[in-house]
Structure formats: C-alpha cells, structure tokens
Amino acid sequence: xxxxxxxxxxxxxxxxxxxxxxxxxxxxxxxxxxxxxxxxxxxxxxxxxxxxxxxxxxxxxxxxxxxxxxxxxxxxxxxxxxxxxxxxxxxxxxxxxxxxxxxxxxxxxxxxxxxxxxxxxxxxxxxxxxxxxxxxxxxxxxxxxxxxxxxxxxxxxxxxxxxxxxxxxxxxxxxxxxxxxxxxxxxxxxxxxxxxxxxxxxxxxxxxxxxxxxxxxxxxxxxxxxxxxxxxxxxxxxxxxxxxxxxxxxxxxxxxxxxxxxxxxxxxxxxxxxxxxxxxxxxxxxxxxxxxxxxxxxxxxxxxxxxxxxxxxxxxxxxxxxxxxxxxxxxxxxxxxxxxxxxxxxxxxxxxxxxxxxxxxxxxxxxxxxxxxxxxxxxxxxxxxxxxxxxxxxxxxxxxxxxxxxxxxxxxxxxxxxxxxxxxxxxxxxxxxxxxxxxxxxxxxxxxxxxxxxxxxxxxxxxxxxxxxxxxxxxxxxxxxxxxxxxxxxxxxxxxxxxxxxxxxxxxxxxxxxxxxxxxxxxxxxxxxxxxxxxxxxxxxxxxxxxxxxxxxxxxxxxxxxxxxxxxxxxxxxxxxxxxx
Numbered sequence: 001x002x003x004x005x006x007x008x009x010x011x012x013x014x015x016x017x018x019x020x021x022x023x024x025x026x027x028x029x030x031x032x033x034x035x036x037x038x039x040x041x042x043x044x045x046x047x048x049x050x051x052x053x054x055x056x057x058x059x060x061x062x063x064x065x066x067x068x069x070x071x072x073x074x075x076x077x078x079x080x081x082x083x084x085x086x087x088x089x090x091x092x093x094x095x096x097x098x099x100x101x102x103x104x105x106x107x108x109x110x111x112x113x114x115x116x117x118x119x120x121x122x123x124x125x126x127x128x129x130x131x132x133x134x135x136x137x138x139x140x141x142x143x144x145x146x147x148x149x150x151x152x153x154x155x156x157x158x159x160x161x162x163x164x165x166x167x168x169x170x171x172x173x174x175x176x177x178x179x180x181x182x183x184x185x186x187x188x189x190x191x192x193x194x195x196x197x198x199x200x201x202x203x204x205x206x207x208x209x210x211x212x213x214x215x216x217x218x219x220x221x222x223x224x225x226x227x228x229x230x231x232x233x234x235x236x237x238x239x240x241x242x243x244x245x246x247x248x249x250x251x252x253x254x255x256x257x258x259x260x261x262x263x264x265x266x267x268x269x270x271x272x273x274x275x276x277x278x279x280x281x282x283x284x285x286x287x288x289x290x291x292x293x294x295x296x297x298x299x300x301x302x303x304x305x306x307x308x309x310x311x312x313x314x315x316x317x318x319x320x321x322x323x324x325x326x327x328x329x330x331x332x333x334x335x336x337x338x339x340x341x342x343x344x345x346x347x348x349x350x351x352x353x354x355x356x357x358x359x360x361x362x363x364x365x366x367x368x369x370x371x372x373x374x375x376x377x378x379x380x381x382x383x384x385x386x387x388x389x390x391x392x393x394x395x396x397x398x399x400x401x402x403x404x405x406x407x408x409x410x411x412x413x414x415x416x417x418x419x420x421x422x423x424x425x426x427x428x429x430x431x432x433x434x435x436x437x438x439x440x441x442x443x444x445x446x447x448x449x450x451x452x453x454x455x456x457x458x459x460x461x462x463x464x465x466x467x468x469x470x471x472x473x474x475x476x477x478x479x480x481x482x483x484x485x486x487x488x489x490x491x492x493x494x495x496x497x498x499x500x501x502x503x504x505x506x507x508x509x510x511x512x513x514x515x516x517x518x519x520x521x522x523x524x525x526x527x528x529x530x531x532x533x534x535x536x537x538x539x540x541x542x543x544x545x546x547x548x549x550x551x552x553x554x555x556x557x558x559x560x561x562x563x564x565x566x567x568x569x570x571x572x573x574x575x576x577x578x579x580x581x
Contacts, residue, residue: 015179019168046146049070063084067091079147079148079149083105083144084142086103090142113145117137118138120135134147196220196227251270254272255270255271256271258336260334267286271286277325278292280293295327297316298329302314315327322345323345324345326340326341328340328342371397372400379394427465431457431463431503432457433459435474437471439478442479445479449482449488449489451482451488453493456492457494464577469550473547476544477507477544477547477570486511489567492506496571502576523544555575556573
C-alpha cells in the first residue's frame, strides 16, 4: 500500500470516527430531549386521568368507574391501563376482558413506580405483541399506566434533526474531498522523499527528483540541492585525498597519521623503512612507534601535551647506526597525530662537512694573510731596510698572494660543483689533447722540476662531459705529482681499460708515495699527510678533493693507492657519455 493511501485512509478513519462520535452524541442528545418531551406529554395525560379518577372516586368504587368517556378524549394510539395497588388490572382500553389479565405488579414500569412513584420502560407488550413505551405512576391506592407504541411516528419523534445530520454529512463530504487532495499532494511529496532517501546514489548517478509545489515540495527540493552540494564536496574531498595519498606515497620523507587512540590511519612505505631502521628489531606494526625507545622523548611529549587545546609540535634529531633522522610530531586539536621521519644523514654530514670546511678555510686563509701582513708591517716600520731584504720580503709576499689566489680558486671550483653540479653544457672532449694542453700550461713548472710527463692516453680517447671539470681532474693530479713526488719526477697519465660505458684512467709518479694509513682520507678536503707539507709546497689542500668531486659528477669512481716499486697512483673512471643534470 502506498503512503498516499495510508495517509488518506488514516485521515479518513480519524475524521469518520470523529463525525460518527458527533452524530451519536447529538443523536442521543436529541433522543433524550424527545423522550423528555414524550414523558412530559404522558405526565400531562396522567394528570388528566388522575383528576378524573379523583372526581369519580368520591362517589363510586375504583373498579366501577367508567373510564371510556375520558379515554376517548385522549389520542387513539395512547394505551391506558388502570391497576390497583395489588396489581390487578381494572381497565385497559386495548384489552376488553381485563379479568383474564395477569397481575401487573411485577411489570418493570409498575414495579419501578411502586418504589419510585414513577417508572418507565421500552418493551414488547405481552398482550398485543407491540413494542410500547410504558410509563406508570403510583397514586396511593392505584397505578395509572400509559403507553405509546414505538411505531414510525414515535421513531420520527425520537430521531434527531435531519438538517443537522445533512449538515454533518455535507461537512464530511467536503472534508473527504479536502483529505483526498491533501493526501494526494502530501503523499506525492513524501513518496518522492522516500524514493530519494532509499535510491542508490553513487558517483555516476545524477540525482533528479521533481517535487510537487508546497512546503513539503520546497523541503524536498532543498534536500536534493543540499545533497548535490554535499556530493560535489565529497567528490572534491576524494580527489584531494587521492592527491594527498599519491603525494605521501612518493614523498621523500616518512609520514604516518594516527587517531586520538594512537591507531594507525595511514603510513607510507618510507615511514615503515625508517621505523625498521631505527627500531632494534624488524616490525610490521606501525603502532610499535609508541613503544620504541628511540622515540621515548616524543611519546612523553604527546603524553604531557594531551591536555592542550591548540596544535603543538615536537622536533628532535635521532642518531642510529651512524644515520641521522629528524623526528617531527604534530598533535592536532582533535588529538590525532602526524609523525614525520626523515633521513637527514647526507644533510647532517654535509652540515658537519661545511662546518669543518669553514673552519679549515678560515685557518688556511689566516696563514698567508698573516704572513703578508707581517712582511708589509716590517717594511713599513723599518725605514733603513736594505734593498735586498726589501726584495726578499716582497718576493715572500708575492708567494703568499699566489698561494692565497690558488686557495680561493680551488674553493671557488668546489663551491660551484656543489651548487651547480654538472649543469654546464656537456661536450665531446679528446682527453689526449687535453693532457697535451695541460703539459703546455705547466711547462714552466715542469722545466723547473726537471720533470717528465708521459701522455700514454690514446689519441682516440673521447668522452662527453664537462670540459672544465675534466681539465681540473688531470691538471690537479699532475700538479700534485709535481709538487710532492720529489726531484726529477716522472709522471704518467694512461688509459688502462675501457668498456662500453666507462674509460678507466691512472695518473702515477715515481716518488715515494704516502703511508697506507693516509690513503683512505687522501681525497678529503684539507687533509694533509703531515702538517706543513702542503703549506711548505704552496698547495691549498683542495686539489685531490676537486678531483674526487669532479669524477663523481661524471658518474665515476676514484681511489688512491701506492704503486708497486713506484710512488702514488690515482685510479679513476669516467663515463663516456655523462648524463646532464
């Protein structure tokens, strides 16, 4: 059954019961009024008869009075019965032979009148078989019982006012039609609302519901409008959620979200990796974060900040197995938690390296600057200094300025490599020709050292890379050998192997080499085999570090070792076609 029918039938049943109740109450009220009128009429007839009997009783006995004359004056349908105090019927205008009549003292109306003076009842007469309305009245030694038959005339007398009933039914019909229209409109609106509420509304369904006009229709239309807006916002949120999840999945930091009960909501793969790297034993449960000793300070922070009403942030750096991690915890207002784990080992080491480099640069710059300052101060204060001594001081200042210039140049090269990498345009470089160019630029120093530089790199050796950095590699290696290999050094540059991707080179000298304990750190910045070795030779301590970084930028590797029966050898590889960055 449709809601429209249910609504109509419910309204109809309620109004029908209400109408019937009004009709019944009004009918009973009208019936009571008519009966009271009938009682009054019968009471008047009873008074007439009583007066008649009182006049006659003064001259004759009660059972000898002729009642016919007075009864003829009364309505024909009125039944008149005279009964003595013992219940014997003295007269009945309907029954001619009253002597055969039963004792009427037990008749309901007579029995009631015997007790209450007046009694009435509606019943079927035992004599005539007709339904009468009886009313008996007791007067000292006799009863007067009058009765009217309950026939059509009496029914018309007793029934309510027809106009009132017609009016009730007219109102009922109008209400019926109004209910029909109202239930139809309300039923349609409610049916549309029901269909809307129970319809399947996924992302591919365009909800369209036309509601009838009216308040319910306006409410339904507004609900549909609100639903569409919520649906659109939900779709927007889902798209943003997908973006965030994709972002978190490819993030370079480990990210995890926890509920206020510290249950994991989301975590990316990198967070699991970092968590397992920090914990003492492997785990697949993200909630183990809160039980890990390394994060104890962060967990204590969460316990203490749980009463805060504003978002709070905790940060610290954790060191585990020579790896550095930054831990960031954000406690939101709803007590949900975001945890970020980031491996900052490279950054931390770079920070420490830069700190060390800054300190070393300051130290290295201080020596030539102090030397120059001391020589110039001596020249300024000693007015009678000899020309030879003055020239000596100026030559020493010149040497220190050259050293300072070389140091600044090397620092500049390293800084540019760190900042720009291999961003300069790569080009094809012939390394044999590059070595010959370096020999030409260092010819003065080579002659001064009485050195021999052997270029054993084949003439067809070609690589695609940064020419400036490739030049810096071989020049620094040759200069380093000229400086530290000893008197009359023999320096060899050769390509000792080649495959599809790399060329493998070696630059070595015939000097005494270095101690084995120094080989692993020989390519570090400012590392010295002995204190004063580089300073005495005028070196900056950055040459081999430049070699190392330039080789790495060309996707190669570099190592230092002592050559058997010879001096120091630097072996390195260079990719034939270095990728541009």
